[in-house]
Amino acid sequence: MTNPSLLILPGDGIGPEVMAEVRKIIEWFGTKRNMAFDVSEDLVGGAAYDKHGTPLHDDTMAKAQEVDAVLLGAVGGPKYEALDFSVKPERGLLRLRKEMDLFANLRPAQCFDALADFSSLKKDVVAGLDIMIVRELTSGIYFGEPRGIIKEGNERVGINTQRYTESEIARVARSAFELARKRGNKVCSMEKANVMESGVLWRDVVTEVHQAEYPDVELSHMYADAGAMQLCRWPKQFDVIVTDNLFGDLLSDAAAMLTGSLGMLPSASLGAPMANGRPKALYEPVHGSAPDIAGQGKANPIACILSFAMALRYSFDLGAEADRLEAAVEQVLADGKRTADLLGEEGVTPVSTGEMGDAVVAAL
Amino acid sequence: MTNPSLLILPGDGIGPEVMAEVRKIIEWFGTKRNMAFDVSEDLVGGAAYDKHGTPLHDDTMAKAQEVDAVLLGAVGGPKYEALDFSVKPERGLLRLRKEMDLFANLRPAQCFDALADFSSLKKDVVAGLDIMIVRELTSGIYFGEPRGIIKEGNERVGINTQRYTESEIARVARSAFELARKRGNKVCSMEKANVMESGVLWRDVVTEVHQAEYPDVELSHMYADAGAMQLCRWPKQFDVIVTDNLFGDLLSDAAAMLTGSLGMLPSASLGAPMANGRPKALYEPVHGSAPDIAGQGKANPIACILSFAMALRYSFDLGAEADRLEAAVEQVLADGKRTADLLGEEGVTPVSTGEMGDAVVAAL
């Protein structure tokens, strides 16, 4: 039997640094648990642009299609701000999502007990918070045609199109219902059906899938603006939230920030099952490339480590090992270990990126 | 000289109740300050649909075009949920915005000292918060064509289009810069220029207007997802935020909720100057029609009263009177008067909608 395969794309900024710590975890699994992964590595984002003039080389794209899972660090940075829209580092990420057809973006928003004080919210509002936002990731306004900047008379006009098909909505709804069954059994679907026809279709299809296939799950609907409010007011009312690409972008980022654990949060982007039954999958931390602290050993590797934990759970069927890794992270935090982003308490000296990785390995 | 004219559209749910309290304020201005307004009243939303089969009758639309300012309560309710998309109560509001061309939606997010405890955020994060979100209101994805639900093969497809012209962006940017000059002199513009061409044009045009006309104002740009995060983390970093219709919908609602003063917040929607120099204008509370508490005397009239204060400031050139009315509201809150939505403190008995209105009049 062949080992499960993993393509590592460290990317830009702090990407390579946090990825080095995941390598330690992978090594631990190999030597201590006899679970070997076939790991390969390649460029993405600005790093790929610097070498190839494109944020994602065709060879890398092909490799990503073949492996069991892709783990990505982060893309972008000020160095690339002035680039043409079509070669921006983000385009590499968007191409991966689109060509691998990773339609379900899983964004856990979880508050780590040891870090509840970092939230801007009151402790009782966030302590114990654990919600899952499922964001549609391969359609909607980021991808729809027509798009572009055109000239009309002597005016420029910027155009983007939101297009959602029935099947695109149905499949991401199914992902949300499946997840809910393993969690709190509640799904809240968010759109703007009061003012957008794509939202009307969204609500209708989610309702149809619910009635036909998941009547046992509790389903509610909320306008996305009200959803933004409710997330800020009392996020614990939610279990699984399912929403489109654009709303999901804002809502999942807001929810992540609310937990106080922003630098700590992982994500998974899943597609349809491959021949081996595993879903196409890409895992990445929620945080960006943080160019301001890159190369200084200050970055927090936990989000990337927890992204690998999600890979263990969703790609490698190693749920118990994922639990174990997550427990190790909680342990390290409970012990008071903090990278510089998590300071605030008096008298705590920060540990470096590498020391944090070592501590997690030690706790395993 | 003719009196300034005001069209009152109470709408649905608690709309009529809160509007009754504004009438008391208007009366006070007439009798005590000798400032008479020509007030007329009409139907909008579900109320208009019930009578005319349309959420906004043409006669009402015509009247709205003629007056100096429109004051609206709220539209919608569960009774109208099953209506066809084209006659939903919200369509009345959208038609007013579009035909009056009210492109600049001013959404103050302000934390009232006496109410800081109602925020889900920590007190130091919100105390003293005072930001202004300027949302583009007549274009973007709520209005762009093509739109609708079409059939492709045997699939339904939901379509909406975002279209922003240069001049649409420039005029709302100007509104934001003008407001900033009277406040903290800072504007932050939010879009997704990394993934949407309409966002690229948005950023370019805001930058051009800034350089050509407002170089004295401090301008920054932020991706809207990062903006959602920063609003939740440390909202006091902002002074004026300018953003498009869709992002503005979510961001302004989230910001309103963060202040803890949601039921308290007003809004103004302004268009181009009319022949008399006054901008076309519609004022409305941020809260909805709250059908669950309608008719029970529980509604908080303050948001609607403060919307009238915005009318005094932006439509009637009565800035000092607006200040006076706002101070009266603060006074009443500091005195401990609370409608039922603001309970929470032990031993406080709520006042009714009418008692709250009377208290504000008494404090004037």
Ligand SMILES: CC(C)[C@H](C(=O)O)[C@@H](O)C(=O)O
């Ligand atoms: C980098 C960008 C393309 C991306 C998005 O907007 O989807 C990011 O914000 C994210 O959420 O992963």
Ligand SMILES: CC(C)[C@H](C(=O)O)[C@@H](O)C(=O)O
């Ligand atoms: C009622 C609806 C049309 C409206 C909108 O989405 O614009 C509302 O949410 C608002 O913000 O005023």
